Amino acid sequence: MSSQPNILTGLKVLDLTRALAGPSCTRMFAEMGADVIKVEAGPGGDMVRGMSKIGNERSLYLVQQSLNKKSVCVDFHNPEGLALVKELVAHVDVVVENYKPGVMANMGMSYEELKKIKSDIIMCSISALGQTGPLSSKPGYDYIAQAYSGVTSMIGDPNEAPYIPCVGLGDISTGVTASVGVLAALRYRDQTGKGQHVDIGLLDVYYQYHEVNVHQASASKGAIKPTRTGRHVSYVAPAGVFQGNDGCAMIMGFLHHWKDLCASMERPDLLDHEIYGNDAKRLEHRDEVIEIIETWLKGFPSVHDAVAKMEEHGVPCAPILTVEETINHPHFRERGTVRTVDDPIAGKFDMPGHPIRFSDFPDDPGYVAPTLGQHNQEVLSEVLGKSKEEIDALASKGILIEGPN
């Protein structure tokens, strides 16, 4: 843990999360300098410690989600272990958990129980489908919530089965949304002395990503049936994914951008054209418009050259980068969108930067991630005031656990 001050220095969070959604919430706090105690269930700890082991058996998955977190590993099945977790509640501002709804209550750690330990505690529960409602007890994965939300139905070709995005966007953005709830509740607590239970479901987070679909289906009384429209948006043209020789480009050439795209293509004839010069008709004849643009695009050896040409004329456009292409991209490096972590076990590797930039704090304070149970001693001694003898006894009974990575 870095000792440099950061924007949330002093905030204390008890982190009972694992996998991705929960840890993405506590990652926001840890990367902003809060004191986050990640309590992992022994013997193996967070399940992701077995994932993305590239380099000295270290889980890069764990590292990416755990910079500046402290790790305490206890046996949850042992009452003494569980008692330690509950003892920690008295010393923190916030408890975050992402167990299946009901599991915290079964462990004697419902919000009501936590309030008895600390009356103004803020508890944040993250789940797939929420703490309430008939589906709440379903087992949760990101894609399950995404399927229910209608978001999956909006990805792909309308005549084929939909596709799933191969990124953890539901889990991660749910964790971020949870941190909004916690920070709002903290503000309220600081002003009133009252705690709060914050309930966050992936389903609700995914559902609000429908910026138009829900209200259009509802207000049109079913006349509008929102569905996926392939590689192009449905309401203006051209706007979407265009195939070039060595990859694809995203091009937004609609409305006032059409004249700039025509200039890029050196096709003034398309600007005054009876069909292509008209916004509505261009949408009706979208397939032809796409063909014109892709034919032009394929005249370049690389989409990057075509993008450079379009940029000269101010067309909003981008190469569709592969992940590999992003990693050493000058913009990503200069801005810290990608950062190099120097992990004590795995060594140096690149991962995404923290998505928030503050004017008065460094973008990358050089935090490191903990090994399993690395802070057992520190936390039990400094936070709970246990003696070395007590801690050693807990370790020898297998209630406190440490791992090599």
Next chain:
Amino acid sequence: MSSQPNILTGLKVLDLTRALAGPSCTRMFAEMGADVIKVEAGPGGDMVRGMSKIGNERSLYLVQQSLNKKSVCVDFHNPEGLALVKELVAHVDVVVENYKPGVMANMGMSYEELKKIKSDIIMCSISALGQTGPLSSKPGYDYIAQAYSGVTSMIGDPNEAPYIPCVGLGDISTGVTASVGVLAALRYRDQTGKGQHVDIGLLDVYYQYHEVNVHQASASKGAIKPTRTGRHVSYVAPAGVFQGNDGCAMIMGFLHHWKDLCASMERPDLLDHEIYGNDAKRLEHRDEVIEIIETWLKGFPSVHDAVAKMEEHGVPCAPILTVEETINHPHFRERGTVRTVDDPIAGKFDMPGHPIRFSDFPDDPGYVAPTLGQHNQEVLSEVLGKSKEEIDALASKGILIEGPN
């Protein structure tokens, strides 16, 4: 605006945003009870006032993003109009804007200028590619940032061009992430008296959705080349989208879930099977596994029946709902994932609920969205202390503007 107290009651936000990413940030504050003054540039105001006009010329797009916001509409091109905006800065905690980088400075409202008006101001700037770096001046749309981030490259079939999700997830989740930065900065200001400039780019937000792709490409030194893998995840099987008779199902039947899926399919033979009973071999023979499951799935008239069958056996699964199917789904209704807004102009329609649930506050306080310039008089009088004569003079000069919806 509701007068019921809510979790952020008392917080004052000056909202200079339009379109989707910026308004999604200030929506978080408004729906949690903050006093959000949305300043719109005359004559037409926020461009989205022209979008999703279904019912009495009211923009449902605007309503969805603007519940509990106040609208003040001024002519930004008139120095007196711009002066009013600057005057408001002195009376708020936070200013949020999503102009193209540089535009605020051109209007004399850089962070340095705002600090001269209010020394502890928190300014939040939202843009596509961030305030810094060689790409920062590019024109920004959600899909442009998505293309650069490598996220688009992770959606679709690996042998074809990628697809774009037809939902506003980049813009909206960027707005949510921005609200995290603002709330953290507020906590810091309350403790130290110091303001902050928060810089949020869609690119950075999208990029952190790569939970494994970036570190795997980096640490494997290019041996792992992350790309889209279609309708199924790449590392376990079966897990993904399966085609049924009347739609698709999301099924997670890997590892310990496989036995439950075999039980659902009444195929104990697949559990002890030399190939299908083995996790690694099932992944190698994924296409065959998909065919077995889809053949079984098509034995049901509806995927909903198959999902019910799998649920009996505890298989994580879901119907892939269309947006229409979500709207009257009992879980969505009971939980408030969908809510009915009673808009004074458009009447009743459904839209997504606020994604955060607090134990001590109602999920839906019944907020309404403002008409253009509805709060001109109220804000200028109550916040800036202008007289009725002054306000009338500004209106008659066209500096203050009101619209019917």
